[in-house]
Amino acid sequence: MSPSYVAAIDQGTTSTRCLLFDRQGRMVSVAQRQHRQHYPRPGWVEHDAEEIWRLVCDLVPLALEDAGVTPAEVVALGVTNQRETTVVWDRVTGRPVGPAIVWQDTRTATDLPALTSDFEVAELTRRTGLPLSPYSSGPKLRWILDSDPRLRERAERGELLFGTMDTWLVWKLTGGLHVTDATNASRTLLMDLETLQWDPELLECMQVPAAMLPEIRSSAGVIGHTREPIEGIPISAMLGDQQASLFGQTAFEPGDAKCTFGTGSFLLMNTGPDIVRSRSGLITTVAHATEGEPTVYALEGSIAVAGALVEWCRTSLGLVRSAAEIETLARTVDDNGGCYVVPAFAGLYAPYWESRAQGIIAGLTGYITKGHIARAVLEASAWQAKDVVDAMVVDAQVPMTSLAVDGGMTANNLLMQTLADVLDVPVIRPMMAESVALGAAYAAGLAVGYWPDRRVLKANWHRASEWRSEIADDERDRSHAAWRQAIDLSIAWGRGRP
Numbered sequence: 001m002s003p004s005y006v007a008a009i010d011q012g013t014t015s016t017r018c019l020l021f022d023r024q025g026r027m028v029s030v031a032q033r034q035h036r037q038h039y040p041r042p043g044w045v046e047h048d049a050e051e052i053w054r055l056v057c058d059l060v061p062l063a064l065e066d067a068g069v070t071p072a073e074v075v076a077l078g079v080t081n082q083r084e085t086t087v088v089w090d091r092v093t094g095r096p097v098g099p100a101i102v103w104q105d106t107r108t109a110t111d112l113p114a115l116t117s118d119f120e121v122a123e124l125t126r127r128t129g130l131p132l133s134p135y136s137s138g139p140k141l142r143w144i145l146d147s148d149p150r151l152r153e154r155a156e157r158g159e160l161l162f163g164t165m166d167t168w169l170v171w172k173l174t175g176g177l178h179v180t181d182a183t184n185a186s187r188t189l190l191m192d193l194e195t196l197q198w199d200p201e202l203l204e205c206m207q208v209p210a211a212m213l214p215e216i217r218s219s220a221g222v223i224g225h226t227r228e229p230i231e232g233i234p235i236s237a238m239l240g241d242q243q244a245s246l247f248g249q250t251a252f253e254p255g256d257a258k259c260t261f262g263t264g265s266f267l268l269m270n271t272g273p274d275i276v277r278s279r280s281g282l283i284t285t286v287a288h289a290t291e292g293e294p295t296v297y298a299l300e301g302s303i304a305v306a307g308a309l310v311e312w313c314r315t316s317l318g319l320v321r322s323a324a325e326i327e328t329l330a331r332t333v334d335d336n337g338g339c340y341v342v343p344a345f346a347g348l349y350a351p352y353w354e355s356r357a358q359g360i361i362a363g364l365t366g367y368i369t370k371g372h373i374a375r376a377v378l379e380a381s382a383w384q385a386k387d388v389v390d391a392m393v394v395d396a397q398v399p400m401t402s403l404a405v406d407g408g409m410t411a412n413n414l415l416m417q418t419l420a421d422v423l424d425v426p427v428i429r430p431m432m433a434e435s436v437a438l439g440a441a442y443a444a445g446l447a448v449g450y451w452p453d454r455r456v457l458k459a460n461w462h463r464a465s466e467w468r469s470e471i472a473d474d475e476r477d478r479s480h481a482a483w484r485q486a487i488d489l490s491i492a493w494g495r496g497r498p
């Protein structure tokens with residue numbers, strides 16, 4: 001029998017990857033490239049959707065070539081993506097009408113209250129599981145249509161199409177299929193969580209013409225076949241990246257959770273077929289929707305800035321030359337020296353949802369060195385996760401007994417130890433850190449029968465490292481109180497500004 005593989009395209013915030021996996025869930029090839037980040041004004045973040053498509057065109061053949069795999073040996077392709085990032089393009093020419101507005105972008109923060117004139121925010125949240133926030137795609141799409149009346153007219157005539165990155169890429173890959181999946185659609189503020197359909201009242205509230213919306217499909221099942229950059233590969237999964245990593249961590253049972261530490265960090269807990277409504281500032285989202293099975297939902301704590309803060313230290317401050325160096329620098333000191341960094345670059349997401357909050361560095365004295373700041377930078381990711389875990393425990397009404405982690409930042413052992421210290425539960429990193437791509441490949445492979453069932457996938461999961469708390473309760477409590485004070489300052493600073 002000739003070998004066969006499953007491919008995944010992981011279109012992330014900072015880079016795009018194409019990976020190939022074998023039946024044991026081992027990565028046999030990875031091709032990866034970064035794309036440009038554009039910050040045209042404070043709070044604005046944009047990507048060039050054409051640039052990202054060109055990268056996909058380069059990366060897919062490269063991943064196959066590197067592994068010596070022929071297209072015929074690729075039995076399925078899963079597409080996973082940064083969620084919420086919004087693209088509008090011309091149905092005929094296929095050209096975007098402007099830059100993609102990235103999920104972190106806060107340009108709509110001041111318009112949000114006006115969006116709900118006919119609609120109670122509570123009802124919006126009840127239907128969608130989302131807070132009214134610039135994070136979602138709906139406000140971004142409305143902003144694009146409001147920015148030029150001609151665009152709105154063209155959208156109403158069906159000449160323009162909307163999509164998140166999954167939709168954009170599948171449209172390009174298939175030569176014109178305009179679809180999304182329920183996980184991505186659940187991030188728009190336009191889909192009803194129960195019916196998994198676009199909600200006409202929500203569309204009216206966001207002033208989005210139905211003619212430009214993609215069809216909402218299941219997350220797994222053959223959607224179509226690729227025409228470019230390689231012809232004939234079945235696309236059999238589409239999943240938002242955080243839902244994909246939940247799947248890749250084989251978090252199939254209610255109560256299973258994971259946290260991915262990449263540009264942002266995202267803690268998701270599978271809640272099974274139940275739509276659990278958060279009272280603590282979490283999102284309710286679709287974990288995956290598989291044809292013929294009940295929809296699986298999740299509670300999510302989204303944190304906008306995690307690795308992005310390390311990246312900012314590298315590119316904007318020149319504090320380190322590589323992301324990994326932040327650990328070396330942080331290890332030059334024993335503690336944070338009383339310094340706290342709140343990276344509210346996109347306001348604060350879960351569980352605070354303060355779109356006007358701004359970043360601060362608190363506790364500066366002449367004693368503070370670069371090392372203390374590096375430590376505070378890493379601790380910010382751990383404390384943000386702690387606040388989300390606390391909210392999750394209240395909402396899900398189950399204790400968190402351990403936390404599975406993945407993503408680029410989990411290479412940082414000091415951060416992983418700090419995380420175990422502040423959460424006071426074991427933090428577990430699997431052998432396969434590329435859970436996002438693996439999850440998309442798993443969903444795609446299951447859909448075409450490459451893997452017979454989820455049990456087999458569980459057997460592929462192997463623990464690589466585990467960290468346990470090494471600090472006393474009173475030390476944790478003291479530092480947590482200081483962190484919460486810094487959060488309050490960040491919110492007050494943002495609110496107090498014009």
Ligand SMILES: Nc1ncnc2c1ncn2[C@@H]1O[C@H](COP(=O)(O)OP(=O)(O)O)[C@@H](O)[C@H]1O
Nearest residue numbers: 012014262263307308310311323324408409412
């Ligand atoms: N050793 C490290 N320590 C701290 N942060 C790191 C380390 N390695 C990578 N990162 C951060 O992780 C992020 C990249 O992770 P990745 O999972 O590839 O992100 P994404 O999918 O969001 O593009 C970057 O923001 C980078 O700064």
Ligand SMILES: O=P(O)(O)OC[C@H](O)CO
Nearest residue numbers: 012013082083262263264
């Ligand atoms: O691409 P990532 O890993 O930064 O994930 C971004 C999230 O999907 C945004 O919701």
